[in-house]
Amino acid sequence: MRLLRVSLLIFSSLMLTSCGDKENWTLFVYPAGSSGHALITPGFTREMCKLAGQEAVQSHSYAPGRSAMIESGNSGQPTFECGRQCRVDEGRTISVCAETIDADD
Numbered sequence: 001m002r003l004l005r006v007s008l009l010i011f012s013s014l015m016l017t018s019c020g021d022k023e024n025w026t027l028f029v030y031p032a033g034s035s036g037h038a039l040i041t042p043g044f045t046r047e048m049c050k051l052a053g054q055e056a057v058q059s060h061s062y063a064p065g066r067s068a069m070i071e072s073g074n075s076g077q078p079t080f081e082c083g084r085q086c087r088v089d090e091g092r093t094i095s096v097c098a099e100t101i102d103a104d105d
Helices: 002-017 046-061 066-072
Strands: 025-030 039-044 079-084 099-102
Touching (some): 046 066, 046 099
16 A cells, blocks of 8 residues: 555656646556556657557566466456546546556457
């Protein structure tokens, strides 16, 4: 829980310092599936965010022992989503984005 709060604090500060209208996409990578924690990285264009998400999923998919963890149910399949103009919702630990895309878009 503490790691999540620290990640959200870092994410919030990075979002405030990001510049450029085109680089307002944030990458959310879920190494253990969509119900797990997210690795959050802001500052992408739309296409670069999607490319980075695909690369991250490939990296996590082939991590040592990952397929055994997925097969045993100890982990979900890695996934990602990208969000445009995201902010942390007041009083919560979730991000709200103006637009999102994922691996299927």
